[in-house]
Amino acid sequence: MEKRTLIIYTVITLMGFIFAVMSGYSQEDVINVEDSAFEKKMRPAVPFLHDKHNETAGIDECNTCHHVYEDGKENEYDSSEDQECSECHTINKGDNSMSLVKIYHLQCKGCHQKKKAGPIMCSECHPR
Ligand code: HEC
Ligand code: HEC
Ligand code: HEC
Ligand code: HEC
Numbered sequence: 695m696e697k698r699t700l701i702i703y704t705v706i707t708l709m710g711f712i713f714a715v716m717s718g719y720s721q722e723d724v725i726n727v728e729d730s731a732f733e734k735k736m737r738p739a740v741p742f743l744h745d746k747h748n749e750t751a752g753i754d755e756c757n758t759c760h761h762v763y764e765d766g767k768e769n770e771y772d773s774s775e776d777q778e779c780s781e782c783h784t785i786n787k788g789d790n791s792m793s794l795v796k797i798y799h800l801q802c803k804g805c806h807q808k809k810k811a812g813p814i815m816c817s818e819c820h821p822r
Contacts, residue, residue, distance in 0.1 A: 724743075724744035724745075725741065725742065725743055725744070726739040726740060726741055726742055727740040728740075729778055729779060729780050729794065729798075730780065731780030731785045731794055732785070732794070738821065740819050740820060741819075741821065751805075751811070751812065755773075756773045756775050757769075757770065757772065757773035757774070759801060760774045760775040760777075761773070761774060762774050779797065779798065780794055783797045802819065
């Protein structure tokens, strides 16, 4: 093989490897909200192109959604993207906390209503 061809092949292989490693460790694969705590879903998964959504919506801070609370107050320097929402927000309404459905709706729909942008109708987030 010609030396130049060999170099080109090496570079392409390396780039592919780096890309594979990077995508394996990022959230760019998230295309649905599908919390594992909903065992029997009434509706199909909610389409949510994570990175693209946050880019078009102009959300810079991860903890706008993946928040952490301390002594009842949001800690603006910390974030919880390593946890599912349901790890902190329980699914049932047996206790005094808000149900899991409610906190998803409050966060997603709440911001869309505030910003007057993004879907607020059931069928826009839960396509048939
Ligand atoms: C608009 C809200 C929102 C913002 C902003 C946001 N995320 Fe997420 N993210 C979600 C939701 C919803 C899920 C899926 C539900 C879950 O896993 O709890 C998720 C899931 C994830 C996951 C889990 C991936 C998996 O495979 O389970 C990671 C990692 C993540 N986000 C990282 C980030 C990082 C890093 C940022 C900031 C650059 C960020 N997120 C900003 C809403 C958001
Ligand atoms: C590390 C634990 C933790 C994680 C993970 C977490 N939350 Fe929370 N969240 C809290 C706490 C604590 C509160 C304060 C109110 C309460 O006691 O429920 C709260 C409050 C809320 C509220 C009401 C106040 C507000 O911000 O509007 C919403 C809505 C909410 N969370 C949505 C979410 C969503 C959606 C996710 C996943 C993307 C998530 N939370 C992940 C701990 C968490
Ligand atoms: C902090 C604000 C904020 C939060 C939280 C948020 N969104 Fe959005 N979302 C927006 C804005 C702003 C737009 C409109 C973006 C544009 O200009 O197209 C949008 C648009 C969308 C769209 C339209 C298509 C797209 O991807 O741009 C979908 C679907 C959507 N949001 C789903 C969700 C879901 C599901 C959640 C909760 C997991 C969520 N959003 C949480 C601000 C938010
Ligand atoms: C802005 C987007 C949005 C809108 C609008 C919305 N939802 Fe949701 N909803 C979600 C997300 C995100 C979840 C969490 C999905 C998951 O993890 O599987 C959810 C979960 C649910 C669940 C529990 C999971 C299941 O499938 O059983 C029900 C029921 C539900 N929504 C019904 C509704 C109804 C009824 C409306 C209209 C009144 C509505 N939603 C409007 C985003 C939305």
